Amino acid sequence: TLSDRLSKLVKTMRGQARITESNVQDMLREVRMALLEADVALPVVRDFIARVKDKALGTEVAGSLNPGQALVGIVHKELAATMGEGVSDINLAAQPPAVILMAGLQGAGKTTTTAKLTKHLITKRKKKVLTVSADVYRPAAIEQLKTVTAQAGGEWFPSDPTQKPREIALAALDYAKRHYFDVLLVDTAGRLGIDEALMAEIRELHAALNPVETLFVVDAMQGQDAVNTAKAFKDALPLTGVVLTKLDGDSRGGAALSVRQITGAPIKFAGVSEKIDGLEVFDAERHAGRVLGMGDIVALVEEVQKGVDMDAAQKFADKMKSGGGFDLNDFLAQISQMKKMGGLSSLMDKLPSQLTAKAAGADMDKAERDVRRMEGIINSMTPLERRKPELLKASRKRRIAAGAGVHVQEVNRLLNQFDQMQGMMKKMKGGGLMKMMKRMGG
Numbered sequence: 001t002l003s004d005r006l007s008k009l010v011k012t013m014r015g016q017a018r019i020t021e022s023n024v025q026d027m028l029r030e031v032r033m034a035l036l037e038a039d040v041a042l043p044v045v046r047d048f049i050a051r052v053k054d055k056a057l058g059t060e061v062a063g064s065l066n067p068g069q070a071l072v073g074i075v076h077k078e079l080a081a082t083m084g085e086g087v088s089d090i091n092l093a094a095q096p097p098a099v100i101l102m103a104g105l106q107g108a109g110k111t112t113t114t115a116k117l118t119k120h121l122i123t124k125r126k127k128k129v130l131t132v133s134a135d136v137y138r139p140a141a142i143e144q145l146k147t148v149t150a151q152a153g154g155e156w157f158p159s160d161p162t163q164k165p166r167e168i169a170l171a172a173l174d175y176a177k178r179h180y181f182d183v184l185l186v187d188t189a190g191r192l193g194i195d196e197a198l199m200a201e202i203r204e205l206h207a208a209l210n211p212v213e214t215l216f217v218v219d220a221m222q223g224q225d226a227v228n229t230a231k232a233f234k235d236a237l238p239l240t241g242v243v244l245t246k247l248d249g250d251s252r253g254g255a256a257l258s259v260r261q262i263t264g265a266p267i268k269f270a271g272v273s274e275k276i277d278g279l280e281v282f283d284a285e286r287h288a289g290r291v292l293g294m295g296d297i298v299a300l301v302e303e304v305q306k307g308v309d310m311d312a313a314q315k316f317a318d319k320m321k322s323g324g325g326f327d328l329n330d331f332l333a334q335i336s337q338m339k340k341m342g343g344l345s346s347l348m349d350k351l352p353s354q355l356t357a358k359a360a361g362a363d364m365d366k367a368e369r370d371v372r373r374m375e376g377i378i379n380s381m382t383p384l385e386r387r388k389p390e391l392l393k394a395s396r397k398r399r400i401a402a403g404a405g406v407h408v409q410e411v412n413r414l415l416n417q418f419d420q421m422q423g424m425m426k427k428m429k430g431g432g433l434m435k436m437m438k439r440m441g442g
């Protein structure tokens with residue numbers, strides 16, 4: 001997965017605070033591989049990588065992230081933005097009956113999706129729904145629609161297989177009008193591959209019905225081939241939306257990116273099972289995570305960006321620059337800053353395990369307990385002691401240890417850490433705040 005790949009790079013990039021021309025190349029190569037592995041079509045990958053590179057160059061890397069993680073954040077955001085534009089349900093803004101035309105290859109899931117949408121429109125939108133099959137080539141297809149429409153609680157219009165698809169559809173439309181249906185869903189025939197006769201037929205249906213939605217149904221497992229299919233349907237029809245089916249399979253769903261890019265139409269729904277309830281509103285954010293194959297790294301990136309209190313960090317940096325010393329108050333502020341980021345272990349939970357276990361090699365529960373203990377110790381000091389740690393002689397240390405419920409050795413340990421950090425701060429003159437916070441975590 002992408003996080004596996006990036007975690008290898010992480011080690012070589014420790015301490016780099018920016019995404020630059022020199023480190024972005026390696027990272028983008030990994031992103032490219034991840035997208036290809038997810039079956040995003042090559043030309044689509046190229047476009048996408050170019051856009052991400054533009055956005056990433058010069059990006060400042062926030063807080064406890066390394067450039068690899070920051071790049072994943074940028075990639076994810078761009079991916080989600082490319083695949084989605086908020087939630088878009090079925091558009092029914094038409095003189096009833098609103099006609100929905102289903103297009104796609106044979107086996108893509110048109111008939112199944114027709115039934116799923118029927119159920120969705122009945123239960124969620126409270127509509128009266130009629131379905132009709134214009135698939136005159138396979139009598140079984142007409143029966144299939146009859147069965148699944150009944151399961152969905154909709155009404156099915158019996159097509160006369162001796163008529164042409166256009167005549168069947170118009171007969172159904174007429175019936176829908178006379179019986180006050182809100183929606184007419186028109187299921188169509190598909191071919192195993194693109195062919196001109198099929199395209200001509202569906203174009204004719206489109207012209208006769210003037211549908212408010214023309215949905216392109218595409219199998220997520222189609223991977224690279226999805227591009228050609230999408231292109232053919234887009235050239236034949238003004239598509240208004242896409243339904244990506246079979247996302248319950250083990251594909252990484254890269255077809256979503258390709259199809260979205262090629263058709264320009266929003267991906268409205270995702271098919272997630274063969275059952276009639278197996279339809280979800282497409283969630284671009286979530287799907288972006290799946291395409292990249294990374295746990296919740298995105299949540300981590302967001303949390304870090306939110307958690308770092310930039311004002312406090314700036315004040316602190318200013319204080320250091322103006323020659324003010326680094327005291328235990330600052331030390332405490334750093335600790336609470338880390339806690340604001342959700343606690344170490346909750347942060348680390350969000351990273352893919354190989355990043356944390358292998359790269360950091362730390363016991364996070366223990367690290368978090370340590371942080372809490374340090375906080376307890378500093379809280380047991382008087383404000384004066386915090387400003388002037390040199391006052392902390394044996395008797396004061398004993399009092400503080402008792403107050404915090406720890407051994408005196410713990411207080412000494414903390415003071416040692418503080419000494420080290422103070423030395424570091426003097427060297428860095430406040431510039432390495434983020435790095436220091438990171439060090440305290442490890």
Ligand code: GDP
Pocket residue numbers: 104105106107108109110111112113190245246247248249270271272273274278
């Ligand atoms: P059509 O030829 O485009 O009408 O495709 P169908 O609706 O007949 O579906 C073809 C096959 O894919 C059937 O076996 C469906 O049960 C299955 N199918 C459709 N959508 C999904 C889905 O979202 N998930 C899964 N697992 N199977 C699906």
Ligand code: MG
Pocket residue numbers: 110111112135141187188
């Ligand atoms: Mg069918």
